[in-house]
Amino acid sequence: DIVMTQSPDSLAMSLGERATINCKSSQSVLHSSNNKNYLAWYQQKPGQPPKLLIYWASTRESGVPDRFSGSGSGTDFTLTISSLQAEDVAVYYCQQYYRTPFTFGPGTKVDIK
Amino acid sequence: EVQLLESGGGLAQPGGPLRLSCAASGFTFSSYAMSWVRQTPGKGLEWVSLISPSGGNTYYADSVKGRFTISRDSSRDTLYLQMNSLRAEDTAIYYCAKANGGSNTPFDFWGQGTLVTVSS
Numbered sequence: 001d002i003v004m005t006q007s008p009d010s011l012a013m014s015l016g017e018r019a020t021i022n023c024k025s026s027q028s029v030l031h032s033s034n035n036k037n038y039l040a041w042y043q044q045k046p047g048q049p050p051k052l053l054i055y056w057a058s059t060r061e062s063g064v065p066d067r068f069s070g071s072g073s074g075t076d077f078t079l080t081i082s083s084l085q086a087e088d089v090a091v092y093y094c095q096q097y098y099r100t101p102f103t104f105g106p107g108t109k110v111d112i113k
Numbered sequence: 114e115v116q117l118l119e120s121g122g123g124l125a126q127p128g129g130p131l132r133l134s135c136a137a138s139g140f141t142f143s144s145y146a147m148s149w150v151r152q153t154p155g156k157g158l159e160w161v162s163l164i165s166p167s168g169g170n171t172y173y174a175d176s177v178k179g180r181f182t183i184s185r186d187s188s189r190d191t192l193y194l195q196m197n198s199l200r201a202e203d204t205a206i207y208y209c210a211k212a213n214g215g216s217n218t219p220f221d222f223w224g225q226g227t228l229v230t231v232s233s
Contacts, residue, residue, distance in 0.1 A: 001175075038217060040219035040220075042158075042220075044158075048225075049208050049223035049224065049225060049226055050150075050158065050208075050220075050223055051223070052213075052219055052220060052221045052222075055213070055218075055219040055221075061221065093157070093158055095158075095160075095219070095220075097217050097218060097219055098217065100160075100163065100172040101160055101172075101173075101174045101175070102148075102160040102163070103160065104157060104158040104159070104160065105157075106157050107157050107158075
């Protein structure tokens with residue numbers, strides 16, 4: 001199975017600050033046939049289901065604010081919130097959909113300082 | 114508007130069965146892979162199972178293989194999860210999720226979830 005790890009476990013930033021979450025996969029999720037990274041980021045707010053933010057490691061889902069961006073390739077990925085807003089308080093998960101079982105990272109809790 | 118409505122959750126006996134349903138609307142159900150993902154209250158996400166758009170291919174987490182069966186009925190636009198031999202560790206919120214394409218694509222819509230509690 002591909003194991004996903006995330007760092008940090010939690011972070012607290014001031015409004016308007018940049019927040020960075022890292023995700024690492026135990027195997028590459030870059031498919032050589034199409035040069036795509038099978039990596040997604042989800043946001044989950046309390047009492048709600050997860051919401052897709054980023055897929056193919058860097059493609060923003062429709063309707064997602066452009067302060068959210070994804071980067072990385074192979075085994076190392078980053079989700080960046082360029083200017084943290086109050087509504088961004090949530091837990092963020094990365095997920096690989098390269099190979100079943102489609103594993104999720106343990107999550108990173110983002111809060112406002 | 115895409116909607117996914119899960120049902121069938123509740124209290125189940127250890128060793129017993131339970132069947133979850135997910136009624137889909139707002140998209141061409143037969144064109145997309147569908148999945149079940151669970152979450153223990155206060156914990157992280159665990160992918161459980163996935164079914165291809167045609168229903169011809171199914172995939173399971175090792176933790177449920179041989180006990181759970183995923184299926185879909187395109188005439189009813191409904192996804193199912195038959196859960197047998199339930200264990201306490203199957204207690205979780207079960208989400209139905211739509212893939213945004215075939216089997217190896219991310220989950221772009223999620224239902225609100227249905228809570229399954231396995232306890233005597």
